[in-house]
Amino acid sequence: xxxxxxxxxxxxxxxxxxxxxxxxxxxxxxxxxxxxxxxxxxxxxxxxxxxxxxxxxxxxxxxxxxxxxxxxxxxxxxxxxxxxxxxxxxxxxxxxxxxxxxxxxxxxxxxxxxxxxxxxxxxxxxxxxxxxxxxxxxxxxxxxxxxxxxxxxxxxxxxxxxxxxxxxxxxxxxxxxxxxxxxxxxxxxxxxxxxxxxxxxxxxxxxxxxxxxxxxxxxxxxxxxxxxxxxxxxxxxxxxxxxxxxxxxxxxxxxxxxxxxxxxxxxxxxxxxxxxxxxxxxxxxxxxxxxxxxxxxxxxxxxxxxxxxxxxxxxxxxxxxxxxxxxxxxxxxxxxxxxxxxxxxxxxxxxxxxxxxxxxxxxxxxxxxxxxxxxxxxxxxxxxxxxxxxxxxxxxxxxxxxxxxxxxxxxxxxxxxxxxxxxxxxxxxxxxxxxxxxxxxxxxxxxxxxxxxxxxxxxxxxxxxxxxxxxxxxxxxxxxxxx
Numbered sequence: 001x002x003x004x005x006x007x008x009x010x011x012x013x014x015x016x017x018x019x020x021x022x023x024x025x026x027x028x029x030x031x032x033x034x035x036x037x038x039x040x041x042x043x044x045x046x047x048x049x050x051x052x053x054x055x056x057x058x059x060x061x062x063x064x065x066x067x068x069x070x071x072x073x074x075x076x077x078x079x080x081x082x083x084x085x086x087x088x089x090x091x092x093x094x095x096x097x098x099x100x101x102x103x104x105x106x107x108x109x110x111x112x113x114x115x116x117x118x119x120x121x122x123x124x125x126x127x128x129x130x131x132x133x134x135x136x137x138x139x140x141x142x143x144x145x146x147x148x149x150x151x152x153x154x155x156x157x158x159x160x161x162x163x164x165x166x167x168x169x170x171x172x173x174x175x176x177x178x179x180x181x182x183x184x185x186x187x188x189x190x191x192x193x194x195x196x197x198x199x200x201x202x203x204x205x206x207x208x209x210x211x212x213x214x215x216x217x218x219x220x221x222x223x224x225x226x227x228x229x230x231x232x233x234x235x236x237x238x239x240x241x242x243x244x245x246x247x248x249x250x251x252x253x254x255x256x257x258x259x260x261x262x263x264x265x266x267x268x269x270x271x272x273x274x275x276x277x278x279x280x281x282x283x284x285x286x287x288x289x290x291x292x293x294x295x296x297x298x299x300x301x302x303x304x305x306x307x308x309x310x311x312x313x314x315x316x317x318x319x320x321x322x323x324x325x326x327x328x329x330x331x332x333x334x335x336x337x338x339x340x341x342x343x344x345x346x347x348x349x350x351x352x353x354x355x356x357x358x359x360x361x362x363x364x365x366x367x368x369x370x371x372x373x374x375x376x377x378x379x380x381x382x383x384x385x386x387x388x389x390x391x392x393x394x395x396x397x398x399x400x401x402x403x404x405x406x407x408x409x410x411x412x413x414x415x416x417x418x419x420x421x422x423x424x425x426x427x428x429x430x431x432x433x434x435x436x437x438x439x440x441x442x443x444x445x446x447x448x449x450x451x452x453x454x455x456x457x458x459x460x461x462x463x464x465x466x467x468x469x470x471x472x473x474x475x476x477x478x479x480x481x482x483x
Contacts, residue, residue, distance in 0.1 A: 010043035011404060012413045014101050016092050017111035018048040019055020020075065020386050021376025025109050025393040027078045032401055040404065043415060044084045045105070047096065050144060051089040051430045051472040052438060053079060056113055056386070059141045060134075062168035063183035063465075064175070067217070071386060079432055085415070087422070088430035089473055095427045096418075098344030098372075104418045106407045107371045107400055110345070110361070111393075114337040114352060114377040120160065124291030125333070129154065129301030133161070133169050133334035140172055140193075142186040144469035149188070152196040154329035158304045160288050161334030162205030163213040167222065169332050174201040174280045175225045181452030184442065184465045202281040202326060206309060207317050209236065209260050209284055210243035216255045222280060223263075226455040229276040232264040236284035242315035285309040285317065286324075291331050303327045337382035345372070353381050359396030371407045373400055434476030441475050442466055 015022045026044050034040035101108045117132030138146045159170045177193035246253045286306040294302040305325045309317035339352035346355050354374045355362040361372040375396040376389050445464035452459045
């Protein structure tokens with residue numbers, strides 16, 4: 001039986017994923033015209049597989065990114081209002097199934113994002129010392145489900161990719177660990193970075209400086225690293241007709257190209273004049289061909305081979321047949337993220353998304369699955385900035401609200417029913433109040449820690465991130481934790 005405007009109860013909505021996409025969807029729902037007019041009341045539950053909220057912001061963005069705090073504050077305000085319930089440490093597909101959700105909710109929105117690395121199909125990608133950037137990001141962000149250790153034994157490192165994640169990875173690898181102590185970096189990550197012998201990090205992009213995918217903010221952050229020289233190469237600064245048009249008409253491209261050309265103009269001609277102990281090299285027009293080992297290190301990365309590219313007039317590139325090898329001992333692939341299939345839903349294994357039309361999930365027959373929606377990267381693929389998820393969520397909830405009188409009514413819609421179900425299954429879920437307790441605990445750890453000694457002097461630590469899932473749950477749920 002559909003839910004109608006004459007309903008005597010709120011419309012029950014479950015959102016799977018508490019990153020920006022999920023929180024924005026919840027916020028926009030509560031501020032929608034039918035709700036504002038009093039025509040519709042809502043009851044929204046937000047679920048996440050992690051004990052803490054914020055998804056990508058907590059586990060997918062470099063800790064020294066200056067915009068993190070602002071985004072976290074905005075998400076916090078939404079969840080702190082009290083009109084959206086948070087259930088953390090609940091794994092969709094294990095603790096709750098689609099059948100469970102449809103029994104307790106009138107509509108379900110999947111906002112699970114993308115957490116795996118896109119494949120790079122070149123020889124040698126399987127060698128020891130070849131890493132996916134997503135795994136490395138999860139490690140330095142203290143993801144509860146990844147190993148605590150990371151092999152940081154390379155002096156020379158290649159990072160493949162020209163997006164924001166590539167620059168984040170390169171910056172963390174090249175930055176001195178003490179400079180990161182002012183962030184929420186976990187202690188195990190700090191200790192590992194402290195012992196890193198790295199001297200050179202090379203970032204390789206397939207196209208030219210006018211076609212990069214990172215933002216001016218990410219680019220400028222590179223120059224803020226202490227005792228790290230940025231190295232560019234004049235032969236990489238090739239511009240075709242499409243590049244010139246982009247520079248003239250796109251302020252972001254104009255800003256980035258201007259920054260890069262200023263850097264190369266100020267760069268000393270003699271490399272011996274570069275005095276920093278570490279160097280971050282930016283290469284363009286290089287397409288990876290093979291990751292190689294050597295007789296001395298069989299099975300382990302010893303270098304990487306690129307084919308030189310040239311612009312073709314349209315902003316795209318073609319190979320020149322010229323190849324160059326770089327001696328490196330580690331390679332990080334930062335060519336994009338890829339979504340994961342969700343139990344009970346169709347999945348597009350080519351694009352890494354749940355098949356949908358404007359956020360309305362499609363079944364195997366191509367028809368709408370009534371009452372099931374998606375938003376964020378699992379909807380459109382891992383493209384665009386965090387801010388783009390607002391418009392994305394607006395489209396999805398527009399379709400949901402338009403169809404609200406056709407939604408199949410939940411059989412057990414009471415707010416207590418889903419909580420009772422989780423407890424009956426022994427799920428140690430966390431709540432918003434639990435997150436506030438964990439948040440306070442992490443800040444207390446920062447206050448108790450020794451001040452960070454950076455090149456600017458001593459700086460107090462704002463927080464120290466808790467990594468262990470068990471510890472996060474215990475603190476969130478009020479149990480004493482022995483350290």
